[in-house]
Amino acid sequence: MPQQIDLLDSEILNDITNTFKALGDNTRAQIVYLLTQEELNVNTICQTVGVSQSTVSHHLAKLRNIRLVKYRRQGNQIFYSVDDSHVAALFREALWHLDHVRQNIPDYPGSHPV
Amino acid sequence: MPQQIDLLDSEILNDITNTFKALGDNTRAQIVYLLTQEELNVNTICQTVGVSQSTVSHHLAKLRNIRLVKYRRQGNQIFYSVDDSHVAALFREALWHLDHVRQNIPDYPGSHPV
């Protein structure tokens, strides 16, 4: 008997893909990875990642909008951090997956499927 | 004292973002989500997700290249499935994160940070 297959609801699907999309860019991923370790202000992020203030600010805006990061003002500066522990968990799972992939190279045929 | 901050190595960073990028598209995410539940052939994927065979094949090619899915031929058809359990775990973490975000709406200021 054919088992029941579950499709993602379109609203949830959008939320999911927006989250993954946000992490699917080198600069943003590096920023988020930093913020999983420590709360940082914008200027420190710029210097650590090595990109311009404008670029970092644009990326932080995206990350804010989908609630991947939160922020607080302290005087002149604004400190960012990841919104919850699941963000760090996402990185862990992705790294584990990549480890798995690296260990399984012999299992994967190099040629094309057809 | 300033604690040591860890940057992602550029090769790992690329692998990570390619993985997230692959999941950061509605069609691909839906496909992968289906495949976390059951092994499916291409035609079934087309019908279930509701997109053309060409489009599905393109997406499957991407997912294959970064080893998010594996496949096997059975006669005329090719059956796809997720490469390892961490792929499903990525979805779980993302969904948990979204749950957290939804529950914390009051904690997030609606206005802009500056």
Add this chain to the structure above:
DNA sequence: TAAATATATTGATATATGTTCATATATAGA
């Protein structure tokens, strides 16, 4: 071997996205 079916690939195109430059906003200090 020919026809049918299943899947992959190529080329073209419209849309999305990352970055830069310039400018605006907000806070602190003189």
Add this chain to the structure above:
DNA sequence: TCTATATATGAACATATATCAATATATTTA
């Protein structure tokens, strides 16, 4: 209130990407 500093925003542009149409490849069956 003026200046300096920190961060955000808007416009423009170049590049990346998703989708479609057409075609190619592989397998099965007649």
